[in-house]
Amino acid sequence: MxxxxxxxxxxxxxxxxxxxxxxxxxxxxxxxxxxxxxxxxxxxxxxxxxxxxxxxxxxxxxxxxxxxxxxxxxxxxxxxxxxxxxxxxxxxxxxxxxxxxxxxxxLGESKRWDLSDLVMLTLGTGVGGGIVIGGKIYEGHNGKAAELGHMIIEAGGRKCACGMNGCLEAYASASALIASTVRAMERHADSLMWELCPNIDAVDGKVAFEAEKLGDKAAREVTEEYINYLGIGILNICNIFRPEAIIIGGGISEQGENLLARVRRFCLKFDYGYKNAPRPQILKAKLGxxxxxxxxxxxxxxxxxxxxxxx
Ligand SMILES: [Zn+2]
Missing domain, CATH: 3.30.420.40 (ATPase, nucleotide binding domain)
Structure with a gap:
């Protein structure tokens, strides 16, 4: 063996x-x-x-x-x-x-889900990307492909760690969500986000999602904006790859259906990137x-x- x-x-x-x-x-x-x-x-x-x-x-x-x-x-x-x-x-x-x-x-997720064509986005400190085509990793002509976090979704937008402006990572990473949450808290002294996290230096990627469940409007604006930008990134992936599934992993994916169902609704508004095209499934990573x-x-x-x- x-x-x-x-x-x-x-x-x-x-x-x-x-x-x-x-x-x-x-x-x-x-x-x-x-x-x-x-x-x-x-x-x-x-x-x-x-x-x-x-x-x-x-x-x-x-x-x-x-x-x-x-x-x-x-x-x-x-x-x-x-x-x-x-x-x-x-x-x-x-x-x-x-x-x-x-x-x-x-690739690990593709084997776990038994899907041979998928794209994975990892929403952590940055936004990682992986592309599996026909059961194999697409690595580019000499490696270094699949930097999906650095697709530009807002020309001249927020500064990204890579030096460019407007990358998906600058909007859809956990760090970007935390920065948006902090900005919203600074603008809204009455937000319930302060009750969930009195120390603004300790804000994590969960605060806005938890506060909106309690009906907090400022928190809802933060998560809606986050989901819209993530959705734009996913629409681009749908248009380029039209994979069987897009797998979402990383810390933010722990929001589960509260995140994924809303991303699916966002993509549905735009026909998943193209009218009458097949709709990739949007799924949560299984392997951790x-x-x-x-x-x-x-x-x-x-x-x-x-x-x-x-x-
Ligand atoms: Zn970038």
């Missing part, structure tokens, strides 16, 4: 898993320098392998990754130019494939924090089975 391994490098925790006749995994705090990170991944893989050779290792990591497995930078870790693909290949002498963490999460690790293993499985370009 072939054993495939997966690695999900996270801003805080790194998960390493191996799948053969059984699944086994370990996790550890992500080291903040290149050598320590590489060594701890190799050590964890060797431990999980118990002397057996892996058929391949799939890796998901934050940042922009090229097809050879080189990551430009991982801002949360303060690591730049990490050739993690080459490092793992030479340490283990097995095929290694590396891609962005949102890509592997999308394991999506990346699961997807990393699924990615290396098809790459090895396809005898892909990577040795």
């Amino acid at each position: 072939k054993i495939f391994a997966g690695v999900d490098i996270g801003g805080t925790t790194t998960k390493v898993g191996a799948l053969g006749d059984e699944f086994d995994s370990v996790s550890f705090a992500t080291p903040r320098n290149k050598d320590a990170l590489t060594e701890s991944i190799v050590e964890a893989l060797k431990k999980l392998g118990r002397g057996r050779k892996f058929a391949g290792v799939g890796v998901g990591c934050p940042g922009a990754v090229d097809l050879g497995g080189k990551v430009d930078n991982m801002p949360n870790l303060g690591i730049e130019d990490l050739d993690i693909g080459e490092r793992l290949r030479s340490a283990l002498n097995v095929p290694v494939a590396v891609t962005n963490d949102a890509n592997v999460a999308a 924090p394991l999506a990346g690790l699961y997807g990393a293993i699924e990615m290396i499985k098809y790459k090895v089975e396809d005898n892909n370009e990577r040795p």
Whole structure:
């Protein structure tokens, strides 16, 4: 039986898993320098392998990754130019494939939902994007594709962390929702949002959604604006990809149907982007924090089975 391994490098925790006749995994705090990170991944893989050779290792990591497995930078870790693909290949002498963490999460969800064509948006600190076509990740001509968070939805709009203006991420990330919530609280001293969160520095992505349930008008304006911008991003995705489903993950997706039903209603107003076109389902991610690790293993499985370009 072939054993495939997966690695999900996270801003805080790194998960390493191996799948053969059984699944086994370990996790550890992500080291903040290149050598320590590489060594701890190799050590964890060797431990999980118990002397057996892996058929391949799939890796998901934050940042922009090229097809050879080189990551430009991982801002949360303060690591730049990490050739993690080459490092793992030479340490283990097995095929290694590396891609962005949102890509592997999308593939993980596609397997979990048994859907071969989907787009995933992760609404967290930023907005991550992953595209799965025919059961495989769409990575671009030489990697770095699917930066859906940086599609511009408002020309000349809010400043985005990437340096552009008006990106989806500047409107639909948890950070953007928090900033809008804070602005609304500053404008409305009588808002119930103050009762739910008296300390304005402690506002999170839930405050506006919780306050609107209590009938707070200012909170409702915040969530409506959030949903409208997210909806515009989704309409663009519908028009470009027309996937079977758009999967919503990340912290904000925890709002569940209160978010998704409203996004569906928004998209319905615009015929899901085009009159008489098929309507992609809009669904909540199922796998949670394991999506990346699961997807990393699924990615290396098809790459090895396809005898892909990577040795
Ligand atoms: Zn951007």
